[in-house]
Amino acid sequence: MNQSGVGAAENEFQDKSVLQLSILGAQMLFVAFGALVLVPVLTGLDPNVALFTAGLGTLIFQLVTKGSVPIFLASSFAFIPAIMHGVATWGIAGTMSGLVAAGLFYVLLSFLVAWRGSGFLHRLLPPVVVGPVIMVIGLSLAPVAVNLALGKTGDGAAVLVDPDAALVISMLALLATVATAVFSKGMMRLVPILVGLIVGYVTALLYGIVDFSGLEKAAWFIVPQFTAPEFSLEAILFILPIAIAPAVEHIGDMVAISNVAGKDYLKKPGLKKTLLGDGLATGAASMLGGPPNTTYSEVTGAVALTRAFDPRIMIWAAVFAILLSFSGKTGALLSSIPTPVMGGIMTLLFGAIAAIGLNTLIKAGDDLSEARNLVIVSLTLVFGIGGMQLGIGEFTLKGIALAAIVSIILNLVLPRKTG
Secondary structure (H helix, E strand, O other): HHHHHHHHHHHHHHHOHHHHHHHHHHHHHHHHHHHHHHHHHHHHOOHHHHHHHHHHHHHHHHOOOOOOOOOOOEEEHHHHOOOOOOHHHHHHHHHHHHHHHHHHHHHHHHHHHHHHHHHHHHHOOOOHHHHHHHHHHHHHHHHHHHHHHHHHHEOOOOOOHHHHHHHHHHHHHHHHHHHHHHOOOOHHHEEEEEEEEHHHHHHHHHHOOOHHHHHHHHHOOOOOOOOOOOOHHHHHHHHHHHHHHHHHHHHHHHHHHHHOOOOOOOHHHHHHHHHHHHHHHHHHHHHHOOOOEEEEEEEEEHHHHHHHOOOOHHHHHHHHHHHHOHHHHHHHHOOOOHHHHHHHHHHHHHHHHHHHHHHHHHHHOOOOHHHHHHHHHHHHHHEEEEHEEEEEEEEEEEEEHHHHHHHHHHHHHHHOOOO
């Protein structure tokens, strides 16, 4: 990127008034809003808590990095299947203990990077490990997305909405999301999930299946229903391996924002600082009952489009997220979204996550005909998606957690091709 152009943009935003910076911050929150609230709505967490912890996490990140990176942190998609399983198995409080451990894992990685440099991360977690794990994260939820799109519960055990109406609602939400992502220009292209939610919601209104009773009863001002974690070793062992994929994705996000802003944020403030900020943000969110945080690529796209490189804009976005979290109407409105709307968007979202994993392998140029790579990718996918379980006593390792551990172990023990 042209460095003089970036410098001019920075000078321009340094001259902006508080009002102008706050308006730009509100715009950034608008870009992130659809994805931010989708995670708690899908997983059964409190949307108001998610808004609060997204704002808090962003402020923590900006504090750790000394306000040097134009990044907004919010709900991570990578943990959706783990949170859904965890809430159903150990409850929200138990699940939070696993997510706190994930945040501590990021913190540990930041210390290791400070000690050994970032090279060891690439050796321990190369694309042949991370790629298939990300694919498992997306594909393992495919049946849930389809069931919701057809008007059923996530496990398909019960019908919630008439199947014909559900299919129309979910497909219109999906088409709106796809059309916005592919054909829109400017800011509209950055909010496909939000557009899909709106179109699906309006369609559901026309079918008369939206329940407004919760919205009518909700107070304008509330304190978010924070939930403290309760120690659960099973939840920790189940969720901790899943943190591998978003930790590596964090590096990619830092490279992306560096390219956009024309600065090398991997050097200053440094990967050790950004990982530490991400880890502390995730830990803080989990201590309050919110989903783990991650850097948002949608906001990075908005930064590239608007050339809004001033990190103070993200601080304003965080402040608005926190203020919005204290409105009971916000959570009630989000909770009223019918499941087919979510299902339609999820069919694209989870497929997109799998595609990101595939693209990770393609960009790395790994030869999958090579026996070593073929074994790692094959077993990771089949164990992760096929339902393989390895149990020791009452503890069972399965799904994404099992896939991540198997992938790392195979990468460490299988001999590399020489010569």
